[in-house]
Amino acid sequence: MKVLIVNAILYTSETHCVKKVSSIDDCMIYDLCLAFQKAGHEVTLFAAEDYRPTEQTEFPFEIVWAKTKLTKLFPANVLPYCPYIRKLLKDRDFDLVITSEVFSLLSLMVVRHARCKVIVWQELAKHNNLLHKLPSKFWYNIIARLFFRDVTVVGRSNNAREFISHYCNNVASTFIDHGVNPDKFRPRADKEKFFIIPSQLIQRKQIDLSIQAFSEFAAENGDYSLYIFGEGEERENLETFAAICGVSDRVKFFGKVPHDTLTEYLAKASAMLVYTRKDNNMISVVESIACATPVVTTSVPYNAAYIKKYQLGIVSDNWGKDELNEIINSNSFYINNCINYREELSDDRRVKQFLELR
Incomplete structure (x- = not known):
């Protein structure tokens, strides 16, 4: 089957x-394309030229840089x-097109010009x-109702499914979250004494609140550290805040590291910490669970729903040292839950879910 992923x-x-x-x-959509290819399908990825990598020039599947x-x-x-998407759909025959977001100029052009099934x-x-x-209300109330009315739409979370159901008629009853390549994320049950934050170092991530909670936890647990990966x-x-909290010797900033290196640390960590003020589905959360590393998070990320349901960590909007103590004291319990759940997060599973919608 010929599949186009837009x-x-x-x-x-964060900037234009x-x-x-x-x-x-290491992009989520890259691994999804590989999974479709692994399942025997001919895959084409449509991406903006702005995101073309500077060094990587060869890819295992076709990429159209527009x-x-x-x-x-x-x-x-x-x-x-x-606008090149229109020519691509006119000149090429596809059996399935998967496009991201209803509120998208590309998705609008896809549903207007595709001659095959669109999800x-x-x-x-x-x-x-x-x-x-x-603009958002205009798009969903007018454009979505006119042009996406009967198009198959599947949410990436229950939150997304419930939201888009107000504007589109053919919304799947299930949802398909971001997936991972399980071969890249090996689960590890024997953890080391540190927490991990893989994140952009920007205000909305509220990493200072994680540092504060860790400092209160560290006052009673002197052998734990906090590793922070990312730039910003x-x-x-x-x-400076870590120094004010008295934990500058226990909080280590690694900056941006290769994804393979980050994955190694993610697998060794006792837990991943999230205190974000605004996010949708966080791929780093999915990767953490795939490494059998539980997550302590607020309810903001949409992933929080299944973290809570399947006890893959702790969900609390104002988590602090008590939650960190709980995740450590019951670490084996949460780790085992992550190991049992990780296959649900695989890209192979995502491919099957998409094809079941056809």
Whole structure:
């Protein structure tokens, strides 16, 4: 079967000027394409030229790099406009197109021009706050009802499924979360005495609250450390805050490291910590569970629903030292739950779920 996956935005960029990376082989959608290929399908990924890696030039499947147009009006990191998708759909025959988000110019062009089955993979679960939510409300109430009315839509979480059900008629009763390649994430039951935060170091991630909670935990548990991976404008402030909390010797900032290196640390950690103020589905949470590393998080990420349901960690909006003590005291319990659940997160499973929607 010939499958086209339309996912212009390959990774998160906080600015309109997309920061280049050397490789995209650690992107979620890249592994999903590999899983479709592994299942015997011919896969093509449609992505924005802005995200083309600087060093990686050969790929195991076809990637169509499309130029973004009118970028001042439609920023490449938010709402990319790639009119080439129309020509691709006209010139090529596909059996299935999977496109990201109902609120997307690309998805609109896909549902207007595709000559085959289309599945829209919906992550957003609430209106975008831009301009008092007016563009978002217009799109969902007018565009979605007109052009996406009978298109198959599947949420990436229950939150997304419930939200989009207000605007589209053919919404799947289940949801398909982000997946991982299980071969890249080996579970490890014997953990080391440190917590881990893989994250952009920006304000909305509220890493200072994680540091504060860790400092209170560390006052009673002197042999644990906190490892923070990632870059961002808040790094200097966070280093200063760790010193103020008296744990600068126990909090280590690694910066941005190769994904393989991060995965090794993720598998060794006793738990991953999340205190984000705003996020959708966090792929780092999925990767942590795949490594059998439980997660302590607020209820903000949509992943929190199944973390709570299957006891893959602790979900609390104001977690602190008590929750950290609990995750350590019952570490084996949570680790075993992650090991039992990890296969549900595999990209192979995601491929089967998509094909069941046909």
